[in-house]
Amino acid sequence: MTNKSTEDYLKHIFWLNRLVEKVTTKSIADRMGISSASVTDMIKKLTHNGYLIYEPYYGVKLTPRGEKLAIHVIRRHRLIESFLVTALGYAWDKVHDEAERLEHVISEEMEFRIDQFLGYPKFDPHGDPIPSQDGVLEESTLLPLSQLDIGESGIIQRISDSTSLLNYVGRLDIALGTRLAVEAKEVFDGSTKVKVDNKKVLHLSRDAADQIFIKSNSQKKIIKKKNRGKENA
Amino acid sequence: MTNKSTEDYLKHIFWLNRLVEKVTTKSIADRMGISSASVTDMIKKLTHNGYLIYEPYYGVKLTPRGEKLAIHVIRRHRLIESFLVTALGYAWDKVHDEAERLEHVISEEMEFRIDQFLGYPKFDPHGDPIPSQDGVLEESTLLPLSQLDIGESGIIQRISDSTSLLNYVGRLDIALGTRLAVEAKEVFDGSTKVKVDNKKVLHLSRDAADQIFIKSNSQKKIIKKKNRGKENA
DNA sequence: GCTATTATTTAGGCATGTCTAAATATTATA
DNA sequence: TATAATATTTAGACATGCCTAAATAATAGC
Numbered sequence: 001m002t003n004k005s006t007e008d009y010l011k012h013i014f015w016l017n018r019l020v021e022k023v024t025t026k027s028i029a030d031r032m033g034i035s036s037a038s039v040t041d042m043i044k045k046l047t048h049n050g051y052l053i054y055e056p057y058y059g060v061k062l063t064p065r066g067e068k069l070a071i072h073v074i075r076r077h078r079l080i081e082s083f084l085v086t087a088l089g090y091a092w093d094k095v096h097d098e099a100e101r102l103e104h105v106i107s108e109e110m111e112f113r114i115d116q117f118l119g120y121p122k123f124d125p126h127g128d129p130i131p132s133q134d135g136v137l138e139e140s141t142l143l144p145l146s147q148l149d150i151g152e153s154g155i156i157q158r159i160s161d162s163t164s165l166l167n168y169v170g171r172l173d174i175a176l177g178t179r180l181a182v183e184a185k186e187v188f189d190g191s192t193k194v195k196v197d198n199k200k201v202l203h204l205s206r207d208a209a210d211q212i213f214i215k216s217n218s219q220k221k222i223i224k225k226k227n228r229g230k231e232n233a
Numbered sequence: 234m235t236n237k238s239t240e241d242y243l244k245h246i247f248w249l250n251r252l253v254e255k256v257t258t259k260s261i262a263d264r265m266g267i268s269s270a271s272v273t274d275m276i277k278k279l280t281h282n283g284y285l286i287y288e289p290y291y292g293v294k295l296t297p298r299g300e301k302l303a304i305h306v307i308r309r310h311r312l313i314e315s316f317l318v319t320a321l322g323y324a325w326d327k328v329h330d331e332a333e334r335l336e337h338v339i340s341e342e343m344e345f346r347i348d349q350f351l352g353y354p355k356f357d358p359h360g361d362p363i364p365s366q367d368g369v370l371e372e373s374t375l376l377p378l379s380q381l382d383i384g385e386s387g388i389i390q391r392i393s394d395s396t397s398l399l400n401y402v403g404r405l406d407i408a409l410g411t412r413l414a415v416e417a418k419e420v421f422d423g424s425t426k427v428k429v430d431n432k433k434v435l436h437l438s439r440d441a442a443d444q445i446f447i448k449s450n451s452q453k454k455i456i457k458k459k460n461r462g463k464e465n466a
Numbered sequence: 467g468c469t470a471t472t473a474t475t476t477a478g479g480c481a482t483g484t485c486t487a488a489a490t491a492t493t494a495t496a
Numbered sequence: 497t498a499t500a501a502t503a504t505t506t507a508g509a510c511a512t513g514c515c516t517a518a519a520t521a522a523t524a525g526c
Contacts (some may be wrong), residue, residue: 037516057474113284
């Protein structure tokens with residue numbers, strides 16, 4: 001079996017790869033909150049073990065083997081989150097940390113039994129797609145709230161799985177399924193003014209609006225957008 | 234939080250204490266399958282952290298703090314085993330290893346939610362008592378099969394939670410609730426000949442008969458008996 | 467194109483938990 | 497009780513994964 005560190009590095013690298021052009025030593029260090037020197041060491045080990053290809057200053061790329069393991073960890077994470085909500089009645093915005101630890105210790109059998117218990121779900125409680133058993137992770141076709149134009153509206157389909165974000169939106173009383181309409185966008189700081197369910201009006205920061213995903217009424221082109229931050233599972 | 238090693242040492246010491254008079258460095262090393270030198274090191278750390286009192290050649294004793302943590306780990310282990318059986322349909326003799334890993338990572342909240350989900354059970358799937366939330370572990374009043382006399386019979390209430398034993402009894406097709414009657418006992422090796430549910434006849438080794446516990450029809454005195462082996466949770 | 471900034475690696479450490487081999491202490495036995 | 501057997505500890509290593517400080521390499525800006 002692989003160990004926790006390996007799984008964590010590969011998971012973070014997998015997500016970084018969707019966020020930035022080059023997954024460099026420093027970007028990994030920043031994301032994981034550790035020193036670059038430590039990352040250098042681990043990159044050597046992961047490369048040695050066939051999970052990565054590395055070119056200094058250019059960055060790392062996951063090998064098929066590395067990507068497979070990363071996606072497997074994400075699958076376990078999302079299945080566990082779903083299970084905690086469904087079987088144990090956890091609030092959907094409180095499952096992240098528990099899953100973060102459990103994802104490294106459950107057996108294949110437990111993974112399978114959870115999947116079965118849940119009826120082979122396609123999405124987790126945040127609206128994130130659950131990778132299939134054979135390692136396929138669906139690409140999202142949803143738009144971040146930050147890309148909706150003024151006057152557009154839609155329903156929240158996914159909210160990035162980050163503890164601080166979920167805490168925040170939890171306090172705002174919005175969740176998956178909530179309908180939002182964009183009333184205004186502030187050029188200065190990129191914040192968005194939205195009307196919630198035709199009632200309350202909220203101001204969401206650029207950061208938040210980047211991580212809240214909408215199925216728009218007028219579903220339009222998806223623009224490849226680079227943001228940053230420690231979202232995802 | 235405490236770490237896995239600390240929890241494992243304390244758990245093993247707790248059980249050893251019920252099995253042998255003196256929990257020595259060597260007995261811990263043997264039980265855990267590691268070297269005595271390693272145990273010496275860890276005893277120092279655990280003593281330093283207030284979990285143990287140690288006297289060379291005499292052995293270790295858990296402090297109240299150490300015993301509390303050991304029992305807490307046992308509680309988590311047994312709740313997890315129960316949960317895997319009840320919620321995920323695991324076979325009762327296949328949950329040990331999974332629980333062995335999960336017991337070190339679940340949160341207090343998860344422990345509580347599992348307990349609640351199960352309806353605050355008093356016993357796990359092997360018939361072992363689950364320690365209460367405030368750290369009380371019931372003493373068993375059951376008799377090991379090895380102590381029944383010829384002609385006595387009873388029902389299996391508990392089978393020690395050891396992977397190899399459970400594997401063995403699983404193949405023999407006996408489980409909690411099975412009625413056994415003692416037909417003969419072999420003086421030479423301590424083995425027991427039992428009739429199962431008035432049908433099949435089985436020969437059980439001394440080792441197995443020590444770890445299968447019976448509620449006898451003629452419930453009699455409990456004799457403090459010392460056995461050995463890596464049973465328990 | 468050179469210098470300043472930034473990124474990366476190396477060197478040397480530390481903590482954890484394990485090992486083997488050798489030294490030392492204790493207990494058991496003849 | 498002396499010696500043999502056993503238990504324990506010490507010494508020196510190793511792997512993992514992290515650190516800081518210093519050295520080196522690359523990129524960016526003037």
